[in-house]
Amino acid sequence: MIKILAPLAALAIAATPAQAQDxxxxxxxxxxxxACHSIAKGAPNKIGPNLFGVVGRKAGTAPGFRYSAAMKAKGASITWDAATLDKWLTRPSAVVPGTSMAFGGVPNATERASIIAYLKKPVP
Structure with missing residues (x-):
């Protein structure tokens, strides 16, 4: 019985929301x-920075974008990985107090996970 349940438990643990979404x-x-962000490679920045290649990059480093003082001050200590993006998408001001990003967040965890999956590998 344990041999049967162990793989199922491992599968349940491995299937995080970010992995479950496409x-x-x-x-x-x-x-x-x-409305505020582009994601295509080489697309111009909008009100917010272009997010192409954001996963794995340091915050506040999109070429040609003018970041807020708060993001400039804290950005070097943040790398945009799935966990950090999830926190940011939940409530940006909790990650970078004083950010100029006027966005209340995405309350739905499944939707955040889907957005992160898209940021990792944009589909045309």
Whole structure:
């Protein structure tokens, strides 16, 4: 019985929301972000920075974007990984107090996970 349950338990632990969602769902969820952010390689910055390649990069380093003083001060200590992006998408001001990003956050964990999956691998 334990031999049967152990793989199921491992599967349940491994299936985090970010892994369970796909980039296609994230593309749809990203529409609420697209008013301020582009994601295509080489696209210009908008009100917010271009997010192409954001996963794995230091905060506040998108080329050509003018960041707030708060992001400049804290950005070097932040790397945009899935966990940090999840916190940011939940409530940006909790990650960088004083950020100029006027966005209340995405309360739905599944939707945040989908957006993160899309940021990792944008679909055309």
């Amino acid at each position: 980039a296609a769902a994230g593309k749809r969820a990203f529409l609420k972000c697209a």
